[in-house]
Amino acid sequence: MPAMGSPPVKGFGQGDPALAAWTEAVYRPEDDVLRQIRERSVAAGLPPIQVGKMDALHLEVIARVSGARKAVEIGTLGGYSGVCLLRGMGSGGFLHTFELDPGRADLARRSFEHAGLADQVRVHVGPAAERLRGIEPDGPFDLVFVDADKAGYPGYLAWAEQHLRVGGVLLADNTFGFGHVHEDEPEGEDPGAMAALRRFSDRLARGGRFRATMLPTAEGMSLAVKIR
Ligand SMILES: C[S@@+](CC[C@H](N)C(=O)[O-])C[C@H]1O[C@@H](n2cnc3c(N)ncnc32)[C@H](O)[C@@H]1O
Known part of the structure; x- marks a missing residue:
């Protein structure tokens, strides 16, 4: 049976590890602060399920280009992606981030x-x-990043429809469903969670409130702007 969930090393660059290594060497997505967050999270026993290094850089750059100042993150873990969103928003930015687990929230x-x-x-x-x-x-908020329980994605989208401003950005990680979102009988993944991810993408892409695309990262990162 294939492993469930996120791989520990997230592929980037057409699946070629040398291309991924070159990209990371040139674009330098992870500085010492982010590396230490990742290392402290592992040392604290957290699973290595933070966004990939290049995906974290995408978050910072997208927050920057969108001019976001008020953002919401659903799924904090150790704060890796949250730091990137805050960096993208600059000194005038504020992030509300939500975490189920109190120990992870403390970290x-x-x-x-x-x-x-x-x-x-x-x-x-x-x-x-x-x-x-x-x-x-x-x-209303300028940006919502969804990265928590997959069964919750349709509900989080419904919330974002109500509470993002028009022109605001919605991002959601893992929308490829660990490679199984398109399967009726997903091997090694929860069928209910995969069905929820399908409902999420159907509504995001065709519900009329967003113009949306899928960034073909290793995990699939949905990117959308609210249009009405
Ligand atoms: C993939 S991790 C988030 C990674 C983080 N965004 C990053 O890249 O650094 C998902 C997190 O969502 C949290 N989570 C799961 N279900 C949740 C819920 N219903 N409400 C809030 N957080 C939840 C988990 O405890 C976990 O820490």
Whole structure:
């Protein structure tokens, strides 16, 4: 049976490891701060399921080009992707990030402190579907990044439809469903989660509220702008 979930090393560059190594050497997606977050997360026993290095750079650059100042992240882990979103937003940016697990949330808070970004982030603990309600008065938001439980993606999209501004950006990681999103009987993956990812992409691409595309990263990163 194939391994479930994210691979520890995320492919990039047409599946050719030499091309991926060249790209990382030139574009340098991971500085010491990010490397230390990744290493501390592993040392704390967290699974290595943060976004890939180049995907983290995509997040920073997309946050930057979109001019986002108020962002929401669903799925914090150790704070790796959150640091990238905050870097992309600059000193005027603020991130609400949601994490189910209190230990992971604590680790992420330390990551934001080490990155010098603690004043620009609030880590909310608990199931995002419930906790998101608490930030609605701060909306509308400029950017929402979805990277948590796959079964929750359709609900997170429904929330983003209501609480992103028109022109705001939605990003979602893992929308290739670890290579199985398109299969009726996904080997080694939860069929319910894969069906949820299909519903998510169907609605994002064809629901009329977003113009959306799929970045063909190793994990599949949906990228959309809210149009109405
Ligand atoms: C893939 S990891 C996030 C990685 C992170 N975005 C990064 O790249 O650094 C997914 C996280 O979502 C959290 N999670 C799972 N279900 C959740 C839920 N219902 N609400 C909030 N967080 C959840 C998990 O505990 C896990 O830490």
